[in-house]
Amino acid sequence: MKRILLGAVAALAMGATAASAGTLDEVKKRGELICIVNSGFVGFASTDKDGKWQGYDVDYCKATAAAVLGDPNKVKYKPATGKTRFTILNSGEGDVLWRNTTWTFVRDVDVKLAFQGVNYYDGQGFMVPKKLGVKSAKELDGASVCIQTGTTTELNLADFFRVNKIKYEPVPTENNEESRTNLLAGRCDVYTTDASGLAATRATFKDPENYVILPEIISKEPLGPVTRHGDDNWSDIIRWTKNALVAAEELGITSDNVDAMAAKPTNNPEINRLLGTEGDLGGMLGLDKKWAANAIKAVGNYGQIFERNIGSKTPIGLERGMNALWTDGGLQYTPPFR
Amino acid sequence: MSDAATTERYEVGKHPELPPPLLASGPIYWVRTNLFSSWYNVFLTLLGAWFVWSIVPPLLEWGIFDAVFEAADRAGCQALGDGACWAFIHERFKIFIYGFYPEPERWRVIVAFVLLFVALGPLLFDKFPYRGKAMLFSLAYPFVAAWLLLGGFGLTPVGTDQFGGTLLNIIVGVTGIVISLPIGILLALGRASDMPVLRMICVSFIEFIRGVPLITLLFVASTMLSYFLPPGTSFDLLLRVLIMVTLFSSGYMAEVIRGGLQAIPRGQYEAADSMGLKYWQSMRLIVLPQALKISIPGIVNTFIGLFKDTTLVIIIGLLDILGMGRASLADAKWAGLSTEVYLSIALFFFLFCFAMSRYSLYLESKLETGHRN
Numbered sequence: 045m046k047r048i049l050l051g052a053v054a055a056l057a058m059g060a061t062a063a064s065a066g067t068l069d070e071v072k073k074r075g076e077l078i079c080i081v082n083s084g085f086v087g088f089a090s091t092d093k094d095g096k097w098q099g100y101d102v103d104y105c106k107a108t109a110a111a112v113l114g115d116p117n118k119v120k121y122k123p124a125t126g127k128t129r130f131t132i133l134n135s136g137e138g139d140v141l142w143r144n145t146t147w148t149f150v151r152d153v154d155v156k157l158a159f160q161g162v163n164y165y166d167g168q169g170f171m172v173p174k175k176l177g178v179k180s181a182k183e184l185d186g187a188s189v190c191i192q193t194g195t196t197t198e199l200n201l202a203d204f205f206r207v208n209k210i211k212y213e214p215v216p217t218e219n220n221e222e223s224r225t226n227l228l229a230g231r232c233d234v235y236t237t238d239a240s241g242l243a244a245t246r247a248t249f250k251d252p253e254n255y256v257i258l259p260e261i262i263s264k265e266p267l268g269p270v271t272r273h274g275d276d277n278w279s280d281i282i283r284w285t286k287n288a289l290v291a292a293e294e295l296g297i298t299s300d301n302v303d304a305m306a307a308k309p310t311n312n313p314e315i316n317r318l319l320g321t322e323g324d325l326g327g328m329l330g331l332d333k334k335w336a337a338n339a340i341k342a343v344g345n346y347g348q349i350f351e352r353n354i355g356s357k358t359p360i361g362l363e364r365g366m367n368a369l370w371t372d373g374g375l376q377y378t379p380p381f382r
Numbered sequence: 383m384s385d386a387a388t389t390e391r392y393e394v395g396k397h398p399e400l401p402p403p404l405l406a407s408g409p410i411y412w413v414r415t416n417l418f419s420s421w422y423n424v425f426l427t428l429l430g431a432w433f434v435w436s437i438v439p440p441l442l443e444w445g446i447f448d449a450v451f452e453a454a455d456r457a458g459c460q461a462l463g464d465g466a467c468w469a470f471i472h473e474r475f476k477i478f479i480y481g482f483y484p485e486p487e488r489w490r491v492i493v494a495f496v497l498l499f500v501a502l503g504p505l506l507f508d509k510f511p512y513r514g515k516a517m518l519f520s521l522a523y524p525f526v527a528a529w530l531l532l533g534g535f536g537l538t539p540v541g542t543d544q545f546g547g548t549l550l551n552i553i554v555g556v557t558g559i560v561i562s563l564p565i566g567i568l569l570a571l572g573r574a575s576d577m578p579v580l581r582m583i584c585v586s587f588i589e590f591i592r593g594v595p596l597i598t599l600l601f602v603a604s605t606m607l608s609y610f611l612p613p614g615t616s617f618d619l620l621l622r623v624l625i626m627v628t629l630f631s632s633g634y635m636a637e638v639i640r641g642g643l644q645a646i647p648r649g650q651y652e653a654a655d656s657m658g659l660k661y662w663q664s665m666r667l668i669v670l671p672q673a674l675k676i677s678i679p680g681i682v683n684t685f686i687g688l689f690k691d692t693t694l695v696i697i698i699g700l701l702d703i704l705g706m707g708r709a710s711l712a713d714a715k716w717a718g719l720s721t722e723v724y725l726s727i728a729l730f731f732f733l734f735c736f737a738m739s740r741y742s743l744y745l746e747s748k749l750e751t752g753h754r755n
Contacts, residue, residue, distance in 0.1 A: 083696060083709060090712035094485070095477040095546070098713075120543055122699045123709065128601070132699065135605035221711065221720045248718025250460055359457075359714045 067139050067271070067278035068112065068330055076118050079105035080138035083123035085220075086244035087354040087362075088144050097121045100353040101142040104163060104269065104286070107339040107349075108140060111285045111331060116342035126195070130155055134272060140282055141270040146196060158275075160283040162268040163346075165366040165375050167261035168197050169239040171246060174254045176233055181260040185210040190223040190232035192216075197237050200263040220245060227255075238265050240354065240362055247359045281329050287378040288336040291318055292345035294369060294378070299344035306337040318381045325381060346376060455715040470719045471726050474710050478703055478726070481546015487538055491549055494530040497523060498556065506741065542620035548730060550702045553620075555689040555734075558627040562688070563681070565628070566635025567674075571665065573636060574643055584636070591633025596691055599626045604698035623695055631688045638684055642677035643669065675749045682742035686735045703727055 071077050081101050082089040089099040097105075097119075106116035122138045133141045134156070144166075145151075147159040170181050178184060181204070191198050193216045205212050215232040217223040224245050227235045235242065239261060246252045269286060271279045292298070295315050297305055306319040316322035320333035327333065343349055347364075354362045368374025392398075405411060417427040448465025451472060459467035471478075480488050501523035504516035531553075533539035545553065572584035591599075603622040611617065646669055654664030674681075696705040707723040710716065 080699075082712075083699075083701070083705060084712035086712045086714050086717045088712075089709075090714070091477065091706065091709040092713060093473045093477065095480075095482045095706075123696075123701060123705065124699055125697065128605075128697060128699075131601075131605045135608050137605055137608060137699075224718070225720070244714070244717070247714065248456070353714075359717075 067275050068281065071112055071139055075113065076120050077105065077109040077112060077140070078120045078122055078138045079108065080122045080124045080129055080132055080141040080143055081105065082143045083125055085144060085241075086248075087240070087358070087360045089121075089123070098353075100164070100349060101144060103343040103349045103353065104142045104289075105140075107289060107343045108142075108282065108285050110338040110342035111288075111335040112281065114332060114334075114338050116338075130157060130270075133157070133270060136272075139271075139278075143270075144267045145270055147266045147268055148196070156273045158271045158273050158279050160269045160271060160279055161286050162266040162375075163286055164240070164267040166238045166240050166265035166267055167366075168200050168236060168263040168265060169242050169261050170258040171227070171235045171242045171255055172233060172258060173227075173230075174256050178258065181258045181262070182208055182210065184212065184234060186212070187233040188213040188215050188231075190215045190217055190226045190235040192219060192223060192237060195237075196263070196265070201236055204262040224248065240360075243362050244354075244360045247361060277330060281331065284329065285336075285339055288318060288339055288381070289343075289346045289349065290369070290376050290378040291381055292336070292340045293347045293376075294371065297340055297345060298348060299341055302337055302340045306334065314381055456718060459719075466722050466725075467719050468722060470710075470716050471722055473716075474706075477710070478547045478706050479549065481549055481701060481706060482544040483546070483549060484538075484540060484544065487533070487540055490530045490533075490537065494527045495552070497526060497530075498552075542618055545620060546701045547706045548703045550620075550695065550700060551689070551692045551730075554623060554627055554692040554695065554702075557624050558631050558688050558692075559685050561628045562631035562635050562684075565632035566639055567670070569632060569636035570639035570643060573640055588633045588636050591630055592637070596627070596630050597694055597697055599630055600694060600698050602626075619698070619700065623698070623700065627688065627692070631684060634684045634687075635681065638677050638680035639673060641680060642673035642675075645676050646672050675746075678742050678746050678749075682738055686738055689734060689738070690731060703730060 079102075081097065081099075084090055085099070085101075087099060088101045089097065092098050102121070105119050105121065109119045110116040122132060124132050124138075124141075124143060129141055129143055129145065130151070132138050142163075144164065145159075146166075147162065151157050152159050170184070172178050172184075172187075184205075189201065189212045191201055191214050198214075201212070201214075212234075215226060217226060220237065220241060223232075223235050223237070226232050228249070235245070237245075239257065242257050246255050246257070249255060269282050271282050291314075292302075295312065295318065297315065297319070302319070305315060306321060309316045309321040313322060317325055319337045320326055320335070324333055326335040329335065332338070344352070346369075350362075350364065350367065351357060354360045356363060364372070364374060366375050368376065370377040401407075405414070418424050444465045446465075448463045449468050450459045450462045450465065451468050453459040453462060453467065453469040456467060456470070459469050476485075476488075480491055483491060500516075501520040504510040504513045505520055510516055529535060529537070531540065531545070532542070569584050569588055572580050573588060575581050575584070600623060603626045604619060607617065607622060650668055650672065651664065654668040657664075659667065693702055693704045695702050696708075701709060704727055707727055711718075711720055711723055
C-alpha cells in the first residue's frame with residue numbers, strides 16, 4: 045500500500061516537475077525566492093527577536109536571492125519539518141531546499157530529488173556525561189541511548205552497535221529538545237545525533253564542561269541544497285551559487301572587499317570571471333553579470349557564513365574540521381570558474 | 383459549690399439563643415467534617431497537603447522568586463538566577479503575538495482584535511446594549527477585519543505569509559468556529575432529511591471528513607492542490623487552510639448537532655406539523671432551539687478541540703504560536719529554554735479554552751428551562 049502511494053506521489057511529482065520547468069522565470073516574475081528551511085534548528089535556521097530568519101541555511105537562501113534577484117531580502121521562508129520538506133519542494137510550493145538535508149542514494153534516485161553538492165559535511169557522534177568515564181563509543185556496552193525516531197541516525201546506530209557486537213537500549217525521542225531533557229535528567233546515558241547537533245545541544249547546557257563528545261563519528265551526513273528533478277538551469281544556479289561562495293574564500297574575496305574587487309578587473313583572471321569583470325558567466329546562467337558579487341556581498345564567503353552562524357566564536361562553537369577548504373586539509377572544494 | 387453563681391433560671395420560652403458549641407460550627411467544625419472525618423479522609427488530606435507543599439513552593443521559587451525577567455541572552459539569564467528565564471519570553475513576546483506582521487502596522491492587529499469582542503458581544507450576550515444595531519456591525523466585522531489585517535484601500539497591504547503567532551491561531555480558530563456552526567447545522571439537517579440525494583451527499587461528506595485526519599486535509603491543501611490547479615495559479619495558503627479547517631470542523635459539528643436533533647421527541651416535530659408550520663418554520667421555531675440547547679456542551683467541546691488543532695498548521699509551513707516558539711528556541715543565543723516557552727504557550731491556550739468552557743456553562747444555565755428530570 046505504502047509503495048503504491050509512494051508511486052502515485054512520485055508520478056504526480058514528475059507531472060508537476062514537467063509542468064514547472066523554468067523555476068528561474070517563475071522566481072523572476074514573482075520577484076521573490078521561496079526558500080524551504082528548517083522550522084527551527086540551532087545555528088542553521090531560527091528567528092531573531094524581530095522575527096527575522098537567521099542561520100547558516102538562511103544565509104544560503106539570502107545568497108541565492110542576491111544572485112538571482114540582486115536583493116538578499118527578497119526571500120520568502122517556508123519552514124518545513126523533516127517529513128514534509130520533499131513534498132513541499134516537489135509540489136512547487138518552494139523553489140529550493142536549503143535545509144540541512146543529507147544526500148543519500150535513495151533520496152537522490154528514488155525520491156527524484158536533485159542534490160546540488162554539499163555545504164556542510166556532518167557525521168553522527170555520541171555525547172555522554174563526563175562522570176560516565178567513557179573514552180570511546182566502543183565502551184558503551186549496555187548503555188541506554190537517546191535517539192530521534194525516524195531519522196537516518198537511528199539506522200546508523202543499529203549498524204554501529206551490531207558491527208561492534210555490543211548491546212544498547214534505545215530511548216526513543218521525538219526531537220532534539222526531548223533528547224536534551226532526557227540526557228540532562230539521566231534517563232539515558234548517551235545522546236546520539238549529528239555532531240553539529242551535539243555541539244549545538246551541549247552549548248545550551250548549564251554545565252557543558254561535564255559532557256564530552258566521543259571521538260567516533262559513525263556515519264557520513266553530507267548536507268546540501270536540493271532542487272526538483274528536471275530543471276537543470278535552476279539546478280546550475282543553486283550549485284554554482286554554492287560553489288561561488290567557496291571559491292570566494294579560496295580567492296580571498298570577502299563581503300568587505302568584494303565591492304572594491306568587482307569595481308575593476310584585478311590581475312587574477314579567476315576573480316575577474318567570478319565577479320563578472322571579465323567574460324559573462326552570469327549570463328550563461330541567465331543571471332546578471334554581478335550575480336556572484338551580489339551573493340558574496342550579501343552574506344560573505346563560505347568561511348564568513350560558517351564563522352558567523354556556527355563557528356568557534358558563536359555559542360555553538362563548531363570547528364571547521366571537514367568543512368575547511370581543501371587547501372587546508374578539508375573537503376570544501378569547488379570546480380573552477382572557467 | 384458555686385453553681386448558683388453560674389446557673390440562671392429562665393421562664394419557659396425566654397431562654398436567650400446561645401452560640402453553638404465551638405466544635406460544632408465555624409472553621410474547626412468544617413475542617414473536622416470535611417477533611418478529617420474518617421481515617422482515609424485524614425490520609426487523603428495529609429497526602430494532598432504533602433503534594434501542595436512539595437509542588438507549590440519550588441514552583442513559585444522557580445517561576446517567580448528565582449526567575450530572571452531582564453537579560454540579553456541565556457548565559458546572562460543563568461548568571462543572574464537559577465529560576466525561569468522569562469527574559470526570553472519578554473524579548474520574544476511581540477513575535478509570539480504578531481508573527482512576522484510588520485512592526486509599524488501592528489496597531490491594525492490590535493484594532494481588529496478589540497473589534498472582534500465588539501462584534502462577538504451582541505452574538506454572545508442577549509443583554510448587550512443596542513443589540514439589534516450592534517448585530518449589523520457583527521455581520522460587517524469579517525470584512526472590516528479582513529481589510530484591517532490584509533490592507534488595501536488606504537492601508538499598506540500585508541501578505542498572509544506574514545501572519546503568525548497567536549494572530550494566526552485566532553484567525554484560524556475564530557473563522558473555523560464561526561463558519562462551521564451554520565454549515566454544521568445545515569449538514570445535520572441534511573442528514574436527517576427525507577430527501578435521499580441530499581441525505582446521501584451530507585452523509586458522504588460527513589463520513590469522509592470524519593474518516594480523514596485534519597493533518598491530511600491540511601497537507602492536501604498545502605501541497606497536493608497545486609497538482610490539480612493549472613500551473614501558475616496561486617491560491618493563498620492561509621485561505622486554503624481556513625477552508626479546510628472550516629470544512630473539517632463542520633463535519634464534526636454536524637454530528638454533534640445530529641445528536642441534539644435525535645434527542646428531541648418525535649412529538650415535537652408532529653406538534654410543529656399539526657400547527658401548520660412549514661419545514662423551515664418548524665426547524666427555526668421548535669426543533670433547533672431545543673436541539674442546539676442540548677448540544678451546547680458538545681458544540682463547545684468541538685470548538686475547543688478546533689482551537690487547539692490550529693497548532694497543526696506548522697505541518698504546512700505556517701508558524702503559529704507553537705511554531706514561532708520552536709523557531710525562537712533554535713536561536714543559538716537562547717536555545718535550551720523550552721520549559722519557559724512551552725509553559726507560556728500552554729497558558730495562552732488555557733486562557734482561551736477556559737473562557738470558552740465558562741461561557742458554555744453560563745449559556746447552559748441561562749437556557750435552563752427545568753425540563754431536565
